[in-house]
Amino acid sequence: MIDSDGFRPNVGIILSNPEGKVFWARRCGQNAWQFPQGGIQTDETPDEAMYRELFEETGLSPEHVELVGKTSNWLRYRLPKWMVRKNTHPVCIGQKQIWFVLKLVGSENHFNLGAIDKPEFDHWAWVDYWHPMSEVVFFKRKVYKKALTELEPLLLDQIGA
Numbered sequence: 001m002i003d004s005d006g007f008r009p010n011v012g013i014i015l016s017n018p019e020g021k022v023f024w025a026r027r028c029g030q031n032a033w034q035f036p037q038g039g040i041q042t043d044e045t046p047d048e049a050m051y052r053e054l055f056e057e058t059g060l061s062p063e064h065v066e067l068v069g070k071t072s073n074w075l076r077y078r079l080p081k082w083m084v085r086k087n088t089h090p091v092c093i094g095q096k097q098i099w100f101v102l103k104l105v106g107s108e109n110h111f112n113l114g115a116i117d118k119p120e121f122d123h124w125a126w127v128d129y130w131h132p133m134s135e136v137v138f139f140k141r142k143v144y145k146k147a148l149t150e151l152e153p154l155l156l157d158q159i160g161a
Contacts, residue, residue, distance in 0.1 A: 010096065
């Protein structure tokens, strides 16, 4: 599903532990790290897509997390020109995302990166809140900064910082 401007609707997930560290995961077989994210299907709301993606990428269910908040608007990023598949219709030039911040209320034992047949991630770690800005692929940095900036106060209220 691509919108009329060429952006694919998507959700991004910032998952924190009670200490305020965030879940950071490595894509299978790559040295590329990112937050969980994924496309919104035509019959889903952003909230439904977030919980589906959360399970598919971490193995966590809704009862393992608390929804702290989400971005007030869509945040967009463009793909580099060399990544745009011009032979597809409609052409996707990037993603528009609603970002969610969640707090883990379950146990780390509930994580299961192999919850689906083709896992997205093969390793994960808890990292400092702003650490992803130094590691995420260059074309996602602006959207990460916008999401982290908007959602940080909500998380700080949750962890009492």
